[in-house]
Amino acid sequence: MSIKENMSTITQGKKKNFEINSMILFLFMMGTNVCNYLFQIVIGRLLSVTDYGTVNTLMSLIIYFSIPNSIISMIAARYIALYRDMDSKDRIFSVIRFLLKCGVVITVIIVLLSLLFAAPIADLFHLDTRLLVYGCAAIAIINASAAVMYGILQGLQFFFPYGIQGVINAVCKLAGSILLILLGYKAGGVIAAMIIGAALTVLYCAFCIRGYLASAARYKGENVVDFKEFIRFALGMIIAQSSITALTNGDILLVKALFDDTVAGTYSSAMVIGKIAMYVSAAVVAAFFPMVVEEHSKGHDTGRLFRKALLYGGGSSVIMALGLNLLGRYVIGILFGQKYLAAIRYLPAVCMFVVPLTFLTVIMNYVLAIDRAGFFAVSALVSAVIILVSAGFFHTDVVQVMTLCGIILSADVIANLGALPIIRKTGKA
Secondary structure: OOHHHHHHHHHOOOOOOHHHHHHHHHHHHHHHHHHHHHHHHHHHHHOOHHHHHHHHHHHHHHHHHOHHHHHHHHHHHHHHHHHHHOOOHHHHHHHHHHHHHHHHHHHHHHHHHHHHHHHHHHHHOOOOOOHHHHHHHHHHHHHHHHHHHHHHHHHOOOHHHHHHHHHHHHHHHHHHHHHHHHOOOHHHHHHHHHHHHHHHHHHHHHHHOHHHHHHHHHOOOOOOOOHHHHHHHHHHHHHHHHHHHHHHHHHHHHHHHHOOHHHHHHHHHHHHHHOHHHHHHHHHHHHHHHHHHHHHHOOOOOHHHHHHHHHHHHHHHHHHHHHHHHHHHHHHHHHHOHHHHHHHHOHHHHHHHHHHHHHHHHHHHHHHHOOOOHHHHHHHHHHHHHHHHHHHHOOOOHHHHHHHHHHHHHHHHHHHHHHHHHHHHHOOO
């Protein structure tokens, strides 16, 4: 479909409702999640407990390296959604051009950071070679280009290709990792498979929006992005997104740094099972964010969408957490095998950590969509700092650390829900 036809379709006012968009993404993300869980199960069985812990540590490092990418993706989704609503092709092309330049800057930063800190990172997390850190950086560099494309697809509400790209990435990671591990490459093989998957995903996304990318490359008009407004919005997003990413993926890094490699490997299986509760909310949030941006830009009330997201996303995480605690022993035994059964002890604490984190993710996307992220950004940053400091003092046991994390995050959820009506009413960030 041409750009002209796309924009014409957009302006016809045929708007899919929140439930349908969420269901489209849910179906694709379930396919992605199935592949990701098969990946965890197969890798857990093919590798030793220690090597399995190393793989999950590397995956968390990739996410940390990619924090700027996730921020750029959300910024792209917000601005594209705003200008989509205005039916302004030139504005969309200008934003794409601007954000691609941001992607180049992020790439340079990731390269420099990996060169400077590869050795200390490898030492901190007991990695055999710094080449594994360089591999994580390479994936983050590829994802710098992908991030802008994800944001464009999400902002334009092209949910079908947005869902497909995740499946492509997950299938490549699964199939490639199995092949390379069987060939004897272990953690390095997983990283190589993820590089291939990331590259193919970028190519697919570029194909889906090739018309927009080509037009953005030819665009000769002025930059329509208000730089001061962009910096103000980006600053809140950087703090909020960085804090949530640190909280979401920091648990395995904390365990890897504070405890021995066997404990980290066992905890990884509990983490993988426990975070099932977050996956339903991911589909809700992906559809939720651009729709709230669009409704808020028109001056419409967005509270109903927010309550739906809390119900579908947060509520499902509570139900899943209860089910996992009842059936966790059977799930871990069947999926990961007897060598990981010790992980059942960690599962309740993991779920206590995951449930409030899911609610915080929904809240974060909402306040960013309505451009009122100041309170959330500060509270999330404070929570992350408190967790880090507390873990430094209280880490006699993994359960103790994760329970402490859950209590702190639950307090943050209550604070944000309490402050949100005041923030919306006064319009203060």
